[in-house]
Amino acid sequence: MKTFQLEGKTREIAVTSADQKRALKALRKNNEIPAVLYGGEKVTHLSVSKDAVRGLIYTPEIFVVDLTIDGKVTKVIVKDLQFQPVTDAIMHIDFLEVNENKPVVIEVPVALEGHAEGVKAGGKLTLQMRKLKVKALYSQIPEKLTINVDHLGLGKTMQVGSLHFEGLELMNAKNAVVCAVQLTRAARGAQATAGK
Structure with missing residues (x-):
């Protein structure tokens, strides 16, 4: 996994x-995002710059973050994001502290490789799940999960249960479809013509 550098400032919680609400509104108006760090000895309330997290949030890649708070660096991952429903602005970020011997659950992007047999026969390859939820030690989590689709035939699907990645536990439902080769009109026409 790639590493992202981020600076945070601790913030006080009002009684x-x-x-x-007033404090959070003022924070957001000042181009800051309220955040909470979980997983350590205590829960830490902090704020991060909206501009600083842009490269962390608006990307298909996943990162382990070196979060610096008051001079102390902590390795974290983004656990949860809350967006404003209308403007889609980031309202809140939850970070989770990670360590070498405690597994974490994170969504990892899926990448398809190869040329499916069904596509050669006129079908269309579709990716149903762009990310898969995995559980593993953060040091073993890859930047993406590569799935070979060479043997995927026309009208066939690949489900989570048929996938295996060394050192990773897939947390999605076993029958969830990751990708499929769908019949196109041209392929149906070719099948109908071949059947006559």
């Missing part, structure tokens, strides 16, 4: 919810 009343009205004060808390």
